[in-house]
Amino acid sequence: MTLSDSIPPIMLADTAWFFDVDGTLAGIETRPEWVTIPANIKEALCKLSDAANGALALVSGRPIAELDTLSAPLRGPAAGVHGAKRRDARGDLHRVALSAPLAAALAQELKQAITAFDGCHVEEKGVAFALHYRQGPQHQESILALAQDVVTRYPELVLQPGKCVVELKPACVDKGAAIAAFMQEAPFAGRTPLFIGDDLTDEAGFKQVNALRGITIKVGPGNSVARYHLDDVDQVHQWILTLVEKQKNQSIKTKKSVGEGL
Ligand SMILES: [Mg+2]
Known part of the structure; x- marks a missing residue:
């Protein structure tokens, strides 16, 4: 069976x-x-x-x-x-959709922040952002902390953790x-x-x-x-x-x- x-x-x-x-x-x-x-x-x-x-x-x-x-x-x-x-x-x-000013501000902030973590990158999906750390698994906690900090400041966003990725997406x-x-x-x-x-x-x-x-x-x-x-x-x-x-x-x-x- x-x-x-x-x-x-x-x-x-x-x-x-x-x-x-x-x-x-x-x-x-x-x-x-x-x-x-x-x-x-x-x-x-x-x-x-x-x-x-x-x-x-x-x-x-x-x-x-x-x-x-x-x-x-x-x-x-x-x-x-x-x-x-x-x-x-x-x-x-x-x-x-996220508002255009919010999406632009987030893109700039995340791209800047992720440069501190080797092997990690931001994927812009138009309505969400994915922070990938498959090639930098040692940075998992830092990436999660970065994402957590963003959702604390932007209540219209929520975290969506996945396999070697954490995403920021609209709460609804x-x-x-x-x-x-x-x-x-x-x-x-x-x-x-x-x-x-x-x-x-x-x-x-x-x-x-x-x-x-x-x-x-x-x-x-x-x-x-x-x-x-x-x-x-x-x-x-x-x-x-x-x-x-x-x-x-x-x-x-x-x-x-x-x-x-x-
Ligand atoms: Mg799947």
Whole structure:
């Protein structure tokens, strides 16, 4: 028995799919730009999306443009920057923005402050800032202190710690709010939500999906409010491929029985 056996059977046509990307669909790399999703998994995601009438969204800390590049040819609903930007199923964009003067002041302050820490850098995401320390792990505490100092002075911002990164984002933004917004709209509304993720930033998404009586799956170690668990990205891939294979067999059976009835 594998761990994925404990995940209940999924009704593909009735599910609203929400996937985190880094650490869930794609292995973590030293630099975010080196991350890829294997071609067979992207193909499987396209099939899941088709089976669910397009109710499949990537929900990530990355900007939507990066998600499109990573997941091509899949290009559907998506929430980027932890939900600060959201593209609905019609292709309309929804965004939460920091005021331009605040964003400019923060960019200047953070870029200046981070020069004190070797191997660390600031990523400007338009509506959020990510302080990366994967290549300077000895500076973790200093980077957290820097971020904490900023949110103390700017109450409209909150901290979002992740794996070797801490982000500063608008207080009203999280993955749970993004999923809740999708679930109000076609083709997601009325389906059972399923969210799978690996990091602290995914906990808000798990809470939301649990509240909607959906299925929540945590990838990898660490405490989580998710109800189910997979060990790593490889297990996620195997689980997705098995789902698609089952779907294929089901549609062959359905075609057969239709044919037999003629
Ligand atoms: Mg992740």
